[in-house]
Amino acid sequence: MKKKTMAMVLAGALAVSAMAGCGNSSSSSTTAAAGDKTAETTAETTAADSQGGTAAASEASKTDYPTQNVNGIVQWGEGGGTDSLMRPLATLAQDKLGQSIVVQNMTGGTGSIATQYVYDQNADGYNLLMGAENPSLYDALDILDLTYEDFECVLLIGDETVGVAVGKNSPYTSLKEICDAANSGTDITIATTGTGGLPWEVSALVTSITGASFTQVQYDSDASAKVAVLGGECDFTICKVQSCIEEYKSGDLKMLCMLATEPVEQMADVPLITAEYPEFSDYLPWGPFYGVFVKQGTDASVVETLSAAFVEAFNDPSYQDVLKNYNINPMGYTGQDAKDYLQNWRTNTVEALTKAGAVTP
Numbered sequence: 270m271k272k273k274t275m276a277m278v279l280a281g282a283l284a285v286s287a288m289a290g291c292g293n294s295s296s297s298s299t300t301a302a303a304g305d306k307t308a309e310t311t312a313e314t315t316a317a318d319s320q321g322g323t324a325a326a327s328e329a330s331k332t333d334y335p336t337q338n339v340n341g342i343v344q345w346g347e348g349g350g351t352d353s354l355m356r357p358l359a360t361l362a363q364d365k366l367g368q369s370i371v372v373q374n375m376t377g378g379t380g381s382i383a384t385q386y387v388y389d390q391n392a393d394g395y396n397l398l399m400g401a402e403n404p405s406l407y408d409a410l411d412i413l414d415l416t417y418e419d420f421e422c423v424l425l426i427g428d429e430t431v432g433v434a435v436g437k438n439s440p441y442t443s444l445k446e447i448c449d450a451a452n453s454g455t456d457i458t459i460a461t462t463g464t465g466g467l468p469w470e471v472s473a474l475v476t477s478i479t480g481a482s483f484t485q486v487q488y489d490s491d492a493s494a495k496v497a498v499l500g501g502e503c504d505f506t507i508c509k510v511q512s513c514i515e516e517y518k519s520g521d522l523k524m525l526c527m528l529a530t531e532p533v534e535q536m537a538d539v540p541l542i543t544a545e546y547p548e549f550s551d552y553l554p555w556g557p558f559y560g561v562f563v564k565q566g567t568d569a570s571v572v573e574t575l576s577a578a579f580v581e582a583f584n585d586p587s588y589q590d591v592l593k594n595y596n597i598n599p600m601g602y603t604g605q606d607a608k609d610y611l612q613n614w615r616t617n618t619v620e621a622l623t624k625a626g627a628v629t630p
Contacts, residue, residue, distance in 0.1 A: 334394060334571050339363075341372040341561075342387050344380030344400040345462070346490030350512045350595075354426060354559050355399040357591050361582035366574070372399070376489040379403050379463040381413045388415055392564040394571035397423065402557045403465050405615040409628050410465045416615070420562035421572050422607035424579040427597040428558035431467065432527040432539060434508035436498050437520055444475070444525050445545045447505060451481035459483040460494035460503035467557050468494060468507040470622070471528065477625030478548045498522070509557065510535065511595030530554050535596060552621050558614065559597075560607070576603045 341359050345351045352374060359370040375383040380403045387398040398420060407413040433444050441447050451457040461468040469485065476482055486503050488494040491512050497503045499521055508522070510533055516522035517536060526542040527533055530553050542549045561579055563572060582588060583601050592599045602610055622628040 334574055335366055335368040337395065338369045338371050339366065339395050339397060341370045341397045341399050342383045343372060343374045344376070344383040344398070344403065345374065346376050346493060347374050348492040349490035350492075350509045350557075351399065351401050351559060352490070352492075353511065354591070354595065354597070355561075358426070358561075358579065358582050358588060359399075361585050361588055362578045365578035365581050370397070379407075379412055379465040381407060381415075384415055385413060387562075388419060388564055390564065392566035392568075394563055394567050394575060396564070397575075398562040400562065401467075401559050402614065402618075405611065406465050406470075406618065406622075406628075409619050409622070412465055417560075417562065417611050419565050421565055421567055422603065422611065423561040423563055423572065423575045424583060425600050425602035425607045425610055426559040426561070426583065427592055427599045427601075428556045429509055429511060429595070429597050430527055430529045430533050430556055431471065431507050431509050432513075432533075432536070433471075433505055433525040433542070434495070434498060434513055434517075434522050435505045435525060436501055437523060438501065439504065439523060441504070441525070442523075443545060444542065447525075448475065448479040448481035451483060452479070457481070457483045457505070458486050458503040460497040460506040461485045461487055462489070462491055462494060463487045467491065467509070470618070470627075471507040473622055473625045473627035474549070474552050477627070478546050495522070509595075511597060514594075514596065528553060528555060533596060551624075555618070555621070558600075558610075 341355060343352050343355050356372055359372050363370040375386055380400055384398060384400065384404050384407070387396045390396040404413075404415065404417050406416075408416055433447075435441050441450070447457055459468055459472050461472070463469065468491075472483055472485070486497065488497055491506075491509065494503075494506045495508060495512060495516070498506045499516065505525075508524070513522050513524070514535060517524055524536055524539040526540050526545065527536065528542050528549070530541070530543075530550075532541065533539065543553070561575075563575065580601060580603060583599075589599065600610070619628060623630050
């Protein structure tokens, strides 16, 4: 049974104490009755003033947002693809907000530790989930009974292309060689970020088409998974262009193929996966995405304030350069556009994983 509170998640207990007193007296005299009526009227007026003051204070708080630092919780480790996109964006957005955005990495559970943490906080806009595509599949994979439907999207940043990567000293020169080796009994290891993570998702699709299965070795981020391949700890991984471009240029990583319908400009010599496995066209185009979210129930005015700041940061030329350098397809979606994208991505991916046998309908 899926649970919204995971044992791995640190949970806090909030103890509240309240004291109340009331008194009542009765009298048959007209004077006493009149006095009671006056007291009742005064009490009603005081209560009304108090309620009005509370409502006004609440509205003022929303209008003044933010009045303190905002926490940005990244689902993955430092130096990974998600982290590399969020930090420069947060730096620009905090200038628009007028308060610091304190970025923290909270790893584990294929990003579910961070997701649960943000969900457990107040819906006040002071805790942002800075994540990738993974929560869209949590319920389908029995990881967590939360998805992005439990959050409001502040900004969808963009999506990107991924490829199959091996170390420079790897004996494998194509994905077919890796799959043939696995099918012949060789123990082939893939560096992953856990069930539901990008390498796991792609390896499930590869298995569905080739029949090859791989030993999954889990790391806390795609950066760590990449290092494992660079160091020869694992045979291959699935790498985003943004996180492997430098190692590709230096020759430390070999890209065997790209999961794309068109060649990637910075890696024009890398073949498309459909060259070896035309059946993969059923799954393409496909790739991970990135976004900033707040807990569902956050006041609309707060979400609008955050979205305005992050959109302005997103449109900053320096951040557009970041996206270009990392080969991210820029989106900048908010509101209904973001909701439509998230719903379509989830529907298409669950259908593909179900076809691959990785998800049970």
